[in-house]
Each structure stands twice: as C-alpha cells, then as structure tokens.
Amino acid sequence: MNKTRSLAADRRRKTALSAVLAVVCVIYVLPVLTVVLNSFKLNTFVKTDTFALPSGEMWAGLENFIKGMTFGNYPFWKSAAYSVVITLLSTALILLCTSMAAWYIARVNSKACRALYFLCVFSMVVPFQMVMYTLSKTADQLKLNTPWTIPIVYLGFGAGLAIFMFVGFVKSIPLEIEEAAAIDGCGPLRTFFSVVLPMLKPTMISVGILEIMWVWNDYLLPVLVLDINEYRTIPIHIQYLKGSYGTVDLGATMALILLSIIPVIIFYLTCQKHIIKGVAAGAVKG
Amino acid sequence: MKQKKIAGGSTIRAYTRRWWPLFLGPVVCAFIIGFVWPFIQGIYLSFCKFRLISDAQFIGLGNYIKAFQDPSFIHAFWYTALFAIVSLVIINVLAFAVACALTQGIKGSNLFRTVFFMPNLIGGIVLGYIWSMIFDGILGRFGTSILLESRFGFWGLIILMCWQQVGYMMIIYIAGLQAVPEDMLEAARIDGATRSQTLFRVTIPNVMPSITICMFLSLTNGFKLFDQNLALTGGQPFIIQSGGTTVKTTEMLALNIYNTFYGSSSASQGTAQAKAVIFFILVAGLGLAQLAYTRRKEVQQ
Numbered sequence: 001m002n003k004t005r006s007l008a009a010d011r012r013r014k015t016a017l018s019a020v021l022a023v024v025c026v027i028y029v030l031p032v033l034t035v036v037l038n039s040f041k042l043n044t045f046v047k048t049d050t051f052a053l054p055s056g057e058m059w060a061g062l063e064n065f066i067k068g069m070t071f072g073n074y075p076f077w078k079s080a081a082y083s084v085v086i087t088l089l090s091t092a093l094i095l096l097c098t099s100m101a102a103w104y105i106a107r108v109n110s111k112a113c114r115a116l117y118f119l120c121v122f123s124m125v126v127p128f129q130m131v132m133y134t135l136s137k138t139a140d141q142l143k144l145n146t147p148w149t150i151p152i153v154y155l156g157f158g159a160g161l162a163i164f165m166f167v168g169f170v171k172s173i174p175l176e177i178e179e180a181a182a183i184d185g186c187g188p189l190r191t192f193f194s195v196v197l198p199m200l201k202p203t204m205i206s207v208g209i210l211e212i213m214w215v216w217n218d219y220l221l222p223v224l225v226l227d228i229n230e231y232r233t234i235p236i237h238i239q240y241l242k243g244s245y246g247t248v249d250l251g252a253t254m255a256l257i258l259l260s261i262i263p264v265i266i267f268y269l270t271c272q273k274h275i276i277k278g279v280a281a282g283a284v285k286g
Numbered sequence: 287m288k289q290k291k292i293a294g295g296s297t298i299r300a301y302t303r304r305w306w307p308l309f310l311g312p313v314v315c316a317f318i319i320g321f322v323w324p325f326i327q328g329i330y331l332s333f334c335k336f337r338l339i340s341d342a343q344f345i346g347l348g349n350y351i352k353a354f355q356d357p358s359f360i361h362a363f364w365y366t367a368l369f370a371i372v373s374l375v376i377i378n379v380l381a382f383a384v385a386c387a388l389t390q391g392i393k394g395s396n397l398f399r400t401v402f403f404m405p406n407l408i409g410g411i412v413l414g415y416i417w418s419m420i421f422d423g424i425l426g427r428f429g430t431s432i433l434l435e436s437r438f439g440f441w442g443l444i445i446l447m448c449w450q451q452v453g454y455m456m457i458i459y460i461a462g463l464q465a466v467p468e469d470m471l472e473a474a475r476i477d478g479a480t481r482s483q484t485l486f487r488v489t490i491p492n493v494m495p496s497i498t499i500c501m502f503l504s505l506t507n508g509f510k511l512f513d514q515n516l517a518l519t520g521g522q523p524f525i526i527q528s529g530g531t532t533v534k535t536t537e538m539l540a541l542n543i544y545n546t547f548y549g550s551s552s553a554s555q556g557t558a559q560a561k562a563v564i565f566f567i568l569v570a571g572l573g574l575a576q577l578a579y580t581r582r583k584e585v586q587q
Contacts, residue, residue, distance in 0.1 A: 014390060014393070017390065018392045018393050018394055021394070022394065025398055025401045025402075031405075031449065035416055035419075038419065046419065046423075047422060047426055048426065050419060050424075097312045100308070100310075100312075101309055101312075101314075104302060104309035104310055108299050108306075109299070116314070123317075123321050125573035125574070126321070126570065127566055129544065129562045129566075130563065130565065132544075132547070132562075133547055133555065133559060134327040135320065138323060138324055138327075142319065144319070153319070153320050155313065155317075156316035157321055159317050163313070175298065182301060187301070188298075189305070213407060217407075217410065217411075218409075219409070219411045234409075235513070238411055238412060239516070242415070242517075253415065257415060257416060265404065268404060272400060275407070276457055280458060
C-alpha cells in the first residue's frame, strides 16, 4: 500500500520535473527564435519591436537576406566559402599530422619525443593573447596570411591538444597488432596507415569535432593573421558589420547570423552523439 | 610472454626511429612557427621597448611596471576575477541541477539534453550579437541600453555565458552522475536517508572529480573570455578619469591586452606584451593548480 503510493508520488514528481524542464527548454531556444523573427523584420522595427512577430508592416520578406549578401563591403558568400575552406583544410591537416606525430611519440618514446610531448602539454595552458602579436607578425613574414596557408598556423597553435589526445589513445592500443604487421613485412608507413589509423577512428572523430568547432568559430586568430581586405571568415564578417559602419542594418545582420548558425545546427543535429562525446573527451584533458 | 612484448616494442622502435622527418617533421615545423618561436619572442619583447619587432630595445622591467600602474589593466583584472567567480558559481549550480534532473529517467531527457547543449556550438562573436539585440530589445523599453550601464554589461555577459556553458558542464556532470554506484544509492534509500542527505553525503562526494573539472574549466573560461566580451559590449561604457586615462568599465583582461596592442596610437606594444605575459602566468597557474589538485585526488583514491 505504502509502496504503491510512493510509486505514484514518484511518477507525479517526474511528470512535474518534465514539465518544468520543457518550459526551460522553450526559454532556451527563444534567443535563436528571436534571431529567426528579426531576420524577416524591417530594420527600423528590430530595435523597437524585438520580440514581436514580423507581421503586417514589419514584414520584410527576403529583403534582409538579399541585402545581407552584399552588406558590409564584402560579399557574404565569400566569407562563408573561406570559412569552409579554412575549417576543412585545417582540420584535415591537424588530424593527419598530429596522429602521425602522436604515434611516433608514443612508440619511439625517446628523450626528444618526451620533450616534444611535454611542450605540447605546456602549449595547452598558454592563452592565445600571449603569442598573438608575435604569431601574427611571424605568419605575415612567412606569407601564411591566406586561407590556403593559415592551416599551418592552426596546426602549430592547435597541435598540443590533438597530440595529447592521440598519444593517450595510442598508448592503450596493444603493441602486438603492430608487431604482427612488422613481422609480416610492413614498414612504419604501412603499419601506420593500414593498421594504426583505422584503430584511431574514434579519437579521430573526437579530435576532428573539437578542431572543427574551434576553427569555425575562431575570430581572433584569423583576424590577426589574414589580410582582412582580401579574406574574411564568417565571425570576422559579422564583427565588421558593426565595427565599420556608423549605423547598422540590424535586420540584415540577423539574416546573416541566421544563415551562419543554420549549418551549425544541422551539423549538430546530424552528428549529435559524436559531438557530445568529442566535447566531453576534450574537456577531461586535465 | 613479457619478454616477447619488450622485443616487439623495440622492433617497432628501431624500425620507426629514422622515419622522424616524415612523422614528426610537419608538426615540429608548424609548432615552431605557431607556438615555440612566438612564445620565446613574446617573452623577450615583454622586456623591450618597440614599435616594430625589428627595432626592439631592451629596457628591463619597465613594461611590467607600466602594466601594473595602468588603471585600466588593474580594473580589468578585478572585473575579470569577479566575473569568473560569479559565473563559476551560477553555471555550476545550474548545470548540476539540470544534470540531476536529467539522470532521473524522466520523459524527454534526450531532447532536453540536445537543446541545452546546442548554444555551445555557436561562436562567441555571433552569440554576442544575438544577445546584444535581445538585451537592447528589453532595455530599450526602459529607455536605456546595455552599453550605457556597466552592471547591465556584467549581468548580460553572465546570462550569455550561462546560456552557452550550462549545457557543456551538464554533459560532464551527467557522465559523473551516471558513474555513481547504484547500490550505494540503494543502501542510502534502505537506511532511510532523506533526499538532501543522499545528495550531500552520497552523490556529491562521488561526483567530486567532475565538480573539480567543471570548476576549473569555468574559471579558466571566465579568465580567457574574449569574443563574447568584444561583441556584447566591447568594454562600454567608458569612464574618463581625472588623469586623462580612459577606463573601459566592462573590459576584461583579454580584451584589455588586445586594446593595448592594437587600440591606442602610442607605442604601447611593449606594455601590452608584458600584460600578456602576466595574463599567461595567471592562466597557466590556474591550469597547473588544476593538474596538481586532480593528481593529488587520484593518489588518494
């Protein structure tokens, strides 16, 4: 009797909890919803009627999106394209180079390797402001200031975390597998690419997601390294909408913000499981 | 068996060793360009007076003295420390509460988790503009703006950071809570422990590692915050002091360093670099403290 009553109370409590969380959830998506609303609203109403539906005279249709494309002295599609190029190239370069280096470090484990590993761990606690001035000057001198060469800078500054995560994983792989490959006549290159690399896949996904999220959202490094009259990324584009103009077309800005978060949300919803796992793996870096 | 393993390891090692140009070469080159050289040069330049790196002159500790005498830097330090601590408390309490709620097996847990984590993927600059529109939409009704009062800027940034970070910390707490042994909770229930007794005596001691990680993460996140600060208020409102120096009331450390490098026309790059070194020591100190703390805990366990 007592037990059934407590079970019923428990069920009621869970339903109440669900309801509360559902309300919080709705509040949580409101900011994104506000962006959607205002991207269809005429500029003059964004400030005065921020939370109203874009109905009647406020309705701007697709005008904000059309205006946004050329708004800010720089075509938006170009910023988006450069963002994609930089993110994909940097992530690919980081994954390939750091996984190779990490395997070498873990397996050869010489004094030089341990020193390099220590430097990598050290680099993870150094904030970007420490090196930003000298790094941007060095990158300038070496002509690394284009979207095609900036991945090298990302590889240099981002190698620490990636190597740390890969080394941790390689150490957990039993040596016997590589040993068997070596006995069967595989050289180091073949051992790495056809035996080790497939086993690294889960860590590859985690590291890849962390790097994609970092590079895609990064503002300071590209704005300092790239020649921004020539090349912009999405965060730079959005920052310069406000920075360079006296008056800002808020409607068009919101349209661009919407366009820039839609791919992110689609990416999130399609690989949600991996993203949450990857982020959690990166957090526990110690 | 053990013998064989050692022999195998050394075969791989001997095989692979001379391949270092291929395996290590690219990373080492990039690492020198992107980290080692700028870091060393940065340390050196913090002791120099310079406008361009090529005409740097060694002046000893002058830059550090200037940095500590700069009222805007001191203000930014205390502002950042306050922000980091307040956001640490609020974010962790909220994240822990949500994580507890989501591990009770209620309906819709997955959906809630998905929604709460989502803001994490949006970049800092974009977040700043979204929230500056929202805050101005609300404050505009009262004839004011987030740029006009520094307490609006402070709490605005706190709200923004909560929105972004609660989901992230929640994920770490959920992992911790799921690892709490079920039989321990069962035992507490049988012994007639109340809900709050179970929480404070059983659950919290068991998720202590997650709590430590999250505290340090939110503390360093708070200290390193830049994009959101730049996009939400950019340091406004400004106060001009009697000495003629401007203090940007909502400017945090990272933004202060950035503005000292690139904002002012006077030759203050040396001071900026000294500030950057101080900032590095601060952040690295937090990181090392975390490392030492987690190591000690691991030994105890």
